[in-house]
Every structure is written in C-alpha cells, then in structure tokens.
Amino acid sequence: MQQGQMAYDRAITVFSPDGRLFQVEYAREAVKKGSTAIGIKFKNGVVLLSDKRVRSKLVEQNSLEKIQLIDDTVATVTSGLVADARVLIDFARIGAQQEKITYGSLVNIENLVKRIADQMQQYTQYGGVRPYGVSMIIAGTDSIGARLFDCDPAGTINEYKAAAIGIGKDAVNNYLEKEYKDDMSESDAVTLGIKALKASVEDPADFKPPEVATISVGNKIRIFTKEEVEKYL
Amino acid sequence: MQQGQMAYDRAITVFSPDGRLFQVEYAREAVKKGSTAIGIKFKNGVVLLSDKRVRSKLVEQNSLEKIQLIDDTVATVTSGLVADARVLIDFARIGAQQEKITYGSLVNIENLVKRIADQMQQYTQYGGVRPYGVSMIIAGTDSIGARLFDCDPAGTINEYKAAAIGIGKDAVNNYLEKEYKDDMSESDAVTLGIKALKASVEDPADFKPPEVATISVGNKIRIFTKEEVEKYL
Amino acid sequence: MQQGQMAYDRAITVFSPDGRLFQVEYAREAVKKGSTAIGIKFKNGVVLLSDKRVRSKLVEQNSLEKIQLIDDTVATVTSGLVADARVLIDFARIGAQQEKITYGSLVNIENLVKRIADQMQQYTQYGGVRPYGVSMIIAGTDSIGARLFDCDPAGTINEYKAAAIGIGKDAVNNYLEKEYKDDMSESDAVTLGIKALKASVEDPADFKPPEVATISVGNKIRIFTKEEVEKYL
Amino acid sequence: MQQGQMAYDRAITVFSPDGRLFQVEYAREAVKKGSTAIGIKFKNGVVLLSDKRVRSKLVEQNSLEKIQLIDDTVATVTSGLVADARVLIDFARIGAQQEKITYGSLVNIENLVKRIADQMQQYTQYGGVRPYGVSMIIAGTDSIGARLFDCDPAGTINEYKAAAIGIGKDAVNNYLEKEYKDDMSESDAVTLGIKALKASVEDPADFKPPEVATISVGNKIRIFTKEEVEKYL
Amino acid sequence: MQQGQMAYDRAITVFSPDGRLFQVEYAREAVKKGSTAIGIKFKNGVVLLSDKRVRSKLVEQNSLEKIQLIDDTVATVTSGLVADARVLIDFARIGAQQEKITYGSLVNIENLVKRIADQMQQYTQYGGVRPYGVSMIIAGTDSIGARLFDCDPAGTINEYKAAAIGIGKDAVNNYLEKEYKDDMSESDAVTLGIKALKASVEDPADFKPPEVATISVGNKIRIFTKEEVEKYL
C-alpha cells in the first residue's frame, strides 16, 4: 500500500487553498492513461482517429472500437475509464434523440455537447459522487456545418479545428499545431491524422492501423474498413 | 502530492475560528486565475471587455468568447471555472425569461443579479456541494438605465461605475480609479477599457485585441467585430 | 495555510465540552468584521445609522446602502456577510407580507423578529448547514410604539433602547451607555448616533457621513439625504 | 484556539465507553452558565423566581423576562441558550393548545412536560442535530393541583416540591433542602425563594430584585410588579 | 477532558474485529448505573420490585416511580437513561393498544416484548441513531399465565423465573439463584425480592423501602402502598 493511498478513498470534490479541484485533476490523470484519439476538421467535414493499442488476440477487435456513433451525423471518441465513457455515450444518445424529437431536424451538436458537459460538471460540484474519469471528442455536422468539440472531466467544452485526448495528447497537438491547414481535403486530413498519431508513438513498431471515421456535410458517418485505413499507411 | 492537499479533498463550507469561509476564499482563488474582464459605464450605456489570452490556433476562437448574452439587453462576462460559469449563465438565462414572462417588460437587472447571487450564496451555506468557482460581471439596460454589477463566489453583489474581475483585477482597478470619468461617450469608454486592459498585461507583446460589447439604452447589445476592435488599438 | 485551518473546513455545529457552540462563535467573528451600525430610540421613534466605510469611487454608492426597508414601517441594518444578510432580509420581507396578509394591520415587529431568529437558530442546531454570518438590528413602529431589536447568529433576540453591531460595537455601546437619555427628540437622537459612531472610529479622518434613517409612530420610514446628514456633522 | 476545540465541531451524540452521552453533558454545561431560576410549591400553588443579572441599561428590561407563559395556567422559566429556549417555549405553547383542543379543559401539565421532554430526548438519539442547550422549570395548576417539573437537555423529567436550575442551582438547592416546608403560604414561599436566590449570589451587592410569578389553583398566573417584588426585599 | 473522549462523540454502531458492537456495550454501561429492579414469578403471578435510591427530599417521590403500567395486565420496570425509558414505555403502551384492537383479548406479552425488542435492535443496526440506553423487565399475565421477560439495549429477550437489572444485578442474581423456588406464594415472593434487594446494597443503612407491585392471573396489577411494603421489612 503506497503512501497517501488511504486518504484518497474518502474524498469529495472541494476547492484546495489555491482554488483547484483535486478530484477533477485526478480524473484527468485517468484520461491521460487512455488511448490517443484525434479529431481534425477538413473542408465541410471532420475526421476522427483512434489509436489501436496492442491487445490480446483473444479479444474480439470490434469490441474495442473507440469511435462510437451518437446519431447518424454525430460521433464520439473517448479516453479514460471505459465504463464511464459507455455511460456518458448512452447519455449522449438519449440526449440526441430528445433533441430530434423536440426540434425535428439535425441534432445541434453544440447543444448536445452542453448537455453532456453539464452532466459532467454536476459530478464535480455535488457530494456523494465522483467526477467522470473520461474526456470526449464529439464531432459531426449540423446546420452550421462541421463541428468538433472536446469535453473534459471538469465539464469544460472547447470547439476545435483539430483536437487530441489521451496518452499522446501533447505529442499530437505539437504536430498538428505545425501542420494543420484550413480547408484541407478529406484525404489530406486523414493523412495528417495518421502522421500525427504516428508522431505520438515512441517506438514506430508499436504503431498499428488506427480506427478512422469521417463525417462530412450531407452524408452519414463513414467508418473506414481496415483496408481503407491501410491505403493511408 | 503537496503538503495539505489531502485534507482539502473532503471539506464542506463552515466558519473558521476567525469567521472566514475558507471554501469561498479558495473559490476566489480559482477566479483570480481566470482571464481579465472589465465593465465600464458610459453615458446611457455600458461597455464590456474581455482579455483574449493566447491559446492554441487549433481552437475555434469563437468557442472562447467570454462575453455571453443573457437576454437582448443583458450580457455577462465571467472569470474562473468555465464549466461553472456556463451552468450559471444558463441559470441566468432561464431567470431572465421567467422575469419577462412574469412582468412582461425589460428584465430588471438588479432582480436578475439577486437570483444568481442567491443561488451562489446557497452553495456556501448548505452541505453536499461546493461554492461556484466563478465571478460574474453582469451588465445591461433596464427601466432605470444602464446597470453594471458583479457577483462573486460568496454571492456578494455590488453595483459599479466600472468593475474588473480575473487575473488583472487589481491592475485594471488601479488604472480605472485614476482615469474613470462619469458620462463618457461610448468610444471614450471603449478606449479607456482597452487602455486599462493593456495596463494589466505585464509584457505588451502578450496583449491581443480583446472582446468588446456595448449596451446602450434603447438598443440591443452590440458585439464588436474584430475590425471594430482593432480601430481602437 | 495557517495552523488549524484544515479542520475548520469540515465542522458541524455541536457543543464543546464547556457547553459552547464554536460555529456560532466563529460566525460572530464574521459579524465583528462588518461595518458599524446603530439603532437609538427617541420619543415615539427610532433612528438607524450605518457607517459608510471608505470604498472605491468605482462603486455605485447606493449599492452599498446598509439600511434596508422590510416594510413601510420596519427597517433593518446588518453587519457581517453581505450575501447572508441579503438572504435574511428577503426572508424578513416575505415574513412581513405574510403577517400583513394574516392580520391585516401593521407588522408586529416582535413576531417578525422571532421569525427571523427562529430561522437563524435552526441553522445552529441542524446538520448540513452553517450558521448565518450576520447580526441584524431591526427597528420600526407597530401598535405598541417604537421597537428596536437585535438578532445575532445564535438566533438570540434582545429589545433595546439603543444598540450597536459590527466592528465598532463596543466603542459605540460605551458611548451610548454614558450619553443615552430616554425620550430624546429625533434630532437629539440623530446627533447622539453620529457622535457615538465618530467615537468608534480611531482616526477622525476616516469618518464619513453615515447613512441615517428615522422611523416614528404614524409615519413611514424616512431615509436622510446626504445633505440632511451633513447638517448634523 | 484552545486544545481539543477542533474535534468538538464535528460530533454527534453517541455513548462513551462508560455509558455517558457527552453531547448531553456538554449541553448541561451551557445550562450551568444560565441565570438562576427557582420554582417552589406552596399550599395550592407554585411560585417561580428568576435572577435578574446585571445588564446594560440600554437593554429594554422586559425583553429579558425569563418567566414566560405557556398558557393561562402554565408558565416556564429556563436557563441556557436563549434561542433554544424560545424555540422550545413555542413548541410548548403549540402543545398546550393541542391539548386544550383535544381534551377541552385545563392543560394536563404532566402530559405537556412529556411532550417537551420527548422532543428533547429525540435530539439526543438521532444524528444530524445537537441536543437543546437548555433546562426548563415548568409549573402550573391542573385538575390534580399545583405541579412543578423540570426537564433537562437529556429529556429527563422530575416532579419537585422545589427546584432550581442555572448557575446558582447547587447553592439554591442546598438552601431549600434545609428551609423548605410543605404547605407554606404564598408569601412565605416568595420570601423563601428570594432568600434562596440571595444565598446563591456570592457578592450581595450583585443581587437585584428577581422576576417573580405565582400560580395558584383557580387563578391565572400573576406576574409581580417591580414594586410587589421590592416589598419582599 | 479525558483521553479517548473525543472519538466517542462520532461513532455509529458497527462490529469490532472480534465481533462486538461497542455502542451496545457502552449502552449497557448506562444500564449498569441505573437503580436495581427485580422481577420474580410466584404461583400464578409475578412480583416487581424497584430500589428507591436516596434522593433529595425536594423531589416529589411519586415522580420517581420506576414501576410503570403498560396495560391493566402488563407492567415494566427499567434501568438506565430515564428519558430513553419513557420513550420506550410510550412505544410499549401504543403497541399494547394495537394488540388489543387487533386481537380483542389480553395482550400477548411475548408478542409485545418482541415489538419493543425489535425497535431496540433496529437502533443497533442502522446509522444516524444510537442504541437505547436502557434495559426493561416486562411482566404480566396473559392466556399462557404469568410471564416475565427482560430486554437489553441489543434487543435481546429472555424469559425468566426471576430477573434483575441495574446496579445491583449481579448481587441480586447471586441471591436469587440460591433462594428462588418454583410456585412460591405471593408473600414469599415479595419477601424474597426484598431480601435479594437488601443483599445488593452495600451499607444496610442505605436500604429504603422499595416500590413493589404484583400481577396475578385474573387480577389487575396491584401497586403496594408504602404501608403494605413496610409490613414486609
């Protein structure tokens, strides 16, 4: 039993003297251990990529799919505690259906992201619960066009041109800050994403073909087959 | 893990022997780390300004907008935890709609600010929650004229001629105390705000064009375009 | 972080071995930091005075008004946490309206004070809350004549001929004990109050014209204008 | 901050290893600091006396009255936290009205005392509350004749010929054990009470005329005027 | 403040490593401090006795009566916290009435004792409460004949031929184990009880005439007068 371990079995989320919420920061540590995921906007669309970590061949690979549909035109990729992520994705799917029933059109992605983020914020302010140990990239198209958001355990939202979460977040962001261009073509965006993901892997031998999906205005989400992904490698 | 960190994961808001509420003071520390925001009254109106901190170019700049409309005639700018701010702004918007449904006229800004502040006060007196980690400047026009309030994590309200919150609060206030004049013109007020904001930035190279919005009696809120802001620089 | 600070973020109000309620005593410390306020009975009336501390000229002076109406014939002045005070004043106003709806006459001030004090007492006996960090002087006229009460964080009530709360409480009380006379005229009472307030300020240069209001039998509360106050200085 | 102070801000009422309830014992300490009160039965009646401690002349003396009517034929005098006492007295008055509505006759004092004591006992057995910091002498007349009870923070009741509570309890009881006689006249009982009270004051100069009230079968409670009391001194 | 005192202000009832419930054991300590009470079966009946401890002559002796009727045919005598005992006796009286309303005959004493004991057991298993600090001897007659039970703070029930509780429990039980005989006459049982009680008092001078009551099949409970008791001394 390591030093300090005992105390952290009993905490609730409150401010530290310097104005920090430790439980939220610790939840972010859980996110930092998750697999790397990336979202990149291109002209009229977004591409999502998720690292495939090496796992036992006994696992059905499709059960590890990180890119999840929320609706025909909205998808998400998450890092952190997978059980927490599953619960939030279900929450998001119900929210998306409610939006469609109420407004009868494409899901407004910004509204949907706020619903999720509000849920996450509550778990940082009320007792008797812990924050969600997960960050989400939420991407899709709506009446405004292509949208790309992330949402972290604090319930903080930002809209991005390109975003990364998980263990390779900093490395991917460094790469993207240098190489990202507005109004790329879809294939340029996929190529950029794969390069950025590669750049975040220390030993190139560890790199495996990632999951890839694209969402463009007027179309449903398209999940790339393994073969389609390999064309880009 | 720093000294004392453990204990602050478990607190509720109670009095210290010298009559202080530590959790509220710690929440104020979260506010002090937020971006600087300013409100300044001019003749028949108010200007709001918010510092634009340097951030990744990968972020959609509009998703960082700090000046948020509560209603056609009321706006707010916040410092502190952005997720908490978003939740309070939604609370304020619903409150504004309720006021309008009940009284059928311009939202009474003082009443609206009290609603928000009462909500914030509750979170300092009841167990099972933490205070909101956010301060708000709320400005607008109502039947009384131009109004400018701030509200802090304790739920304390003050009405101001000119007010500042966030990391540059003290520097901006020092500047404004010297330079503020009653009944300025709108353009003088914008100029004063920009100068005050500049005065709060240590390295002039870090200064970026701020967000600016004005609210004057009989008009809806006007958000300045980047070009309109740059004319003042 | 000062010694002992941690422990006081977690307390509920219980008895100490010598029969004291520490949380109530700490709440009184918050009151002792508040601005000085005074109530003095005169023949058929009461005068309320509140110190105006030096504050930024950027603050709208009217937003700092400490003397607050509860009803046409009842007013209050408070010391301590201003957000707690605002919540209690709202509670008092609702209570006053309920009294008038039920009994259809002047608000019985003793009953009203009991309502407020009972609310404050509850917060010293039940878990999950902290005591109110505020003391109130409540004054007015009812069918009995002029009434002057104070109520502290314990929910203790006393009726006074003259009373003081806040940072200058002891100095003001010492002065009043020597100089107070029954059945003074209104102007003598105002003069006495101002002298007592002056006596509580260490450096005479810090003394500013206080807020003053009088309530006399058969009349509504009268808030003095700045000019009216200055005539007494 | 004194040693041990911290821990007592967090307790609930449970048994100590030797079978004591510390929170109840601490509440009794609060009672021991209260002003001395006495009840003495005489032939067909009871006298209540309460010490008048020296207080500021700025206080309205009637607001310090310790002898409180519960009904025409039942009165109480309390020692301890005055806000707790006020809440319990209101509880008793409502209970007395309920008894009269239900049974349509004189309030059965033993039943009434049980109601109050049951309320006090609950606050020693359930979490989330603290015990009442008050002891009550409850006296009056009912179909049985003159009755005199006390009730302490544990909710323990006893019926007495003569009883004392507060700071002078032991001194008064010592005096009464020696001097009490059955079937005294009213004036002998008043005289005995005043002598007992005097015996409990260390410095005779501190003794002030006490509050006195008598209750005798077939009559309403009679509160003595200051003049009536002074005749006995 | 004695060592270890602080910790016991915060406990709830849980198991110790060796399978004990400390709060229940501490509650039994409160019982051990109570006055001695005895129940003894005789042919077709039961006698109850309770020690009269020396108390102030200012106390109305009848208010100290320990033998309490639950119904015409069931009585109880308790040791421990008197406020807890009063609450449980009221609980028992209501239970007895419910039994009679439901079954329309003599109260089944075993059922009644189970109701009380179940209530006491609950207070040892659920949080937010402390165990009752009281043991009860419950005796009476029903369709089975004479019954004699005790119930302790754990909610444990036993049926006895003769039982004792309180400070003299062990001494009385030692005496009764030697001297008890089945099918005694009523007067032999009373004599035995008084001798056993005497045997538990260290200094014979401290012995006072006890309370005595007998319950026999077909009769209502009979409380002995002081004179009747003294015949046995």
Next chain:
Amino acid sequence: MQQGQMAYDRAITVFSPDGRLFQVEYAREAVKKGSTAIGIKFKNGVVLLSDKRVRSKLVEQNSLEKIQLIDDTVATVTSGLVADARVLIDFARIGAQQEKITYGSLVNIENLVKRIADQMQQYTQYGGVRPYGVSMIIAGTDSIGARLFDCDPAGTINEYKAAAIGIGKDAVNNYLEKEYKDDMSESDAVTLGIKALKASVEDPADFKPPEVATISVGNKIRIFTKEEVEKYL
C-alpha cells in the same frame, strides 16, 4: 479501552486492499461465539440439533430454544447475535407466507433461503447499516425432498448433507466428515448429531442434552421432548 477500539465504532462495509470486507469478517466473529448448531440429512429427512449451554436456572429454558419454525415444513437454527437472528427469522416467516400465497404449495426452500441471503447481502453493500451478526442453518422438505442450507453474514448460501455453525463448527465438521453416511435412518442421524456435538465440547461434564428436531418428507416438523432426547444419550 483496548487498542484500535475507537476506529471500529465508525466503519461502513468496504473493500480492504486485499479484497476483503472486514465488517463481514467481524460479523463472522460474532457468529463464532454463538452456541453450536448442526443439521444432518438422513433418508427423506433432516435432523436439527442445537447445543444447550449451561445458563442460570432463573431463565425459563423454553425461552432459549434455538430451533425455530419458519413454517410447518421449514425450520432454522442460528448462531450469533440473538436479536439479529430474531429479526431475520421474522423476515423468513413473512417470506414463507408470501411464497405460499403466491405459489399455493409447499414453500420452496431454496427460494426462501435466497430471500434471506439477499437481505443479508444488501447489508454488506449499502452504507448506513452493519451486516447481520448471525449465521443460519435452514432445513426442511419441499417438492424436491429434504433440503439443508446455511447462510452466513456475507449472504453466502451453500446446500449441505450435513452442516455446523457456531463455536463448535470446526470440531463438529471434522467429526461429520469422518462419520457421515448417505441415506442414514432418522435415529442414526440423531445419534450421529449428538455424538458430533459431544465431540465439540472440551469437558464432557459441560455437555447437556441438546435441542433436537426432525423434518421428514410428508410430515410436519417434530420437536423432540427432553425425554426423547435423553433416550439417545
């Protein structure tokens, strides 16, 4: 006060670092202090035996009966806290009635045991309660034939050919593992049980005739008289 005692007054049931539930293990310690009880299947039936510990002759021996009927065809014998056992037996009896009302036939013993065990499991997983300090042997006959289960404080169930609980559990089990045979006659099973019970008593002089009951298919439970038991000794 022994070392470590304080801490165990405040626990709730959670996992230790090595995956154990201490509160459950401590509850088992309470069971290990209980009297020994045995269940043994024979051809078409089950015998239950319970040790009679030496107790005061003042106790009515029938009030110590450990073998309790749940229904005509189901009985139980328990070890541990007797108040907890009584509450669980009542729970079981109500459950048995519900089964019979719903299904209109013999109580399915496995279902009944699951009801009890689920109740016990809940008290190991939810806060605000402690586990039950009791183990139960539940035996009877249903449409399947003779059934014999035990259920421990964790809510764990096993079905047995022969089972023991309480202080002599290990000694009895060792004996039974050697001597148990399938399809014994009833009298062989009773004899075996008595021998096993004897084997668990250190000093043969301490052995007393146990309680014995048999349940066989098509018959109601038969409680042995003292004489019937002594024939087997």
Next chain:
Amino acid sequence: MQQGQMAYDRAITVFSPDGRLFQVEYAREAVKKGSTAIGIKFKNGVVLLSDKRVRSKLVEQNSLEKIQLIDDTVATVTSGLVADARVLIDFARIGAQQEKITYGSLVNIENLVKRIADQMQQYTQYGGVRPYGVSMIIAGTDSIGARLFDCDPAGTINEYKAAAIGIGKDAVNNYLEKEYKDDMSESDAVTLGIKALKASVEDPADFKPPEVATISVGNKIRIFTKEEVEKYL
C-alpha cells in the same frame, strides 16, 4: 489487526492522485481469489468451464455449480464474492426477461451485458455503496451468432474469442493465447478448455473434473454430465 486495516472500513470510491479508483482495484482482488472460469468460442458456439475446487464432502455438490443459466440461450460463470454474484445473476435474469418482453425474440446479449455493466459502474461512482466484488463471463447465442463477454467490478466490458477470470486467469490466458484457433469444433474447444484449466493448477493432483456447458446456435444450453466431462479427461 493488521496495519492499515482500520482505514479501509470507511472508504467511498474516489480518484487517487494518479487517477485510480482504489475500491475498484480492491474489488478486483476479491475476484482474483475466486475459482477459475473460462469461456471459449468455437464454430457457431461457446463453451463455458469452471474449476471445481476441492471442498468438504458434506456440501451438496450441485449447490456449488458456478455455471448459471440467465435464459435458455445465455449463461454466465462468475468469480469473486458469491453473494454479490447471486445478486447480479438475478439482476441479469430479470433484465433478460425484460428484453424478451420488449423485443419478443432472442435476448440480445450485448444489450444484456451492458445492463449488468451499467449497474456495476454505478456502484463505482455513487457514494453509500461499495463496488460489486465479482467478475462475470457471459456467453450465449443471439441473432448475431455466438457471443462471449466479460464484465469486471469497474463495469468494463470486452468481447472475447476466449476469456478467463479468477485465480487462474493469467495462466489460462497464456495457454489460450498460444493454442486458441478460430472455428474449432465443439469437442476441440472443450478439450482446449480442460487443458488450459489443467495448466493453471500448480499440483496436477488438485485438478478435478470441471463444470462444462456448451451453447451453440439454434440450441439451448447443454450442461455436461459428470460422465460426459470425464470422457474428455
């Protein structure tokens, strides 16, 4: 009492500074002590195996069956706390019935597993409960074909070709990673499972015939008889 033991009687599930949930990790330790269980997919079906640990011959062997039916086409095998497992299996059976009532066809196994896993996740995020101390392998056939999932105390789900839980998990997985082949015949899968289980037992003498069940598309679950299992040994 071992070091650190006290602290773990009081925890709730929160993040540690490095983003871990200790209570979940400790629950996994309970699982690691459970008996080994295996699931292996073959062509159009799944085989489940569970180690039979050596236990007393007094236990009815069928009461130790680890392979439990959830529905005709879905079964589960668990490791960890058996009472927790029983509660979750009941939860799963109810869930399966609800699915069938709603959708009127074969139970969708992935949906069913999500229901169970969501339940388990909740117990890691909300206060007042502990996580379930159990892992489940859930297998069966639905409209997609043969499915094999596991679910751990965190509520994490994975779909597998072959999976193991309990004390022999690592040894079994090592064996399966080497020997598993897609599209085996049923008998090859059973043989592989038995070999893998044997490989996890340190002393071959400890190996006992395991429980075996197979589920293949279009058929109900088939539990192997002891004889059928022994053919494979």
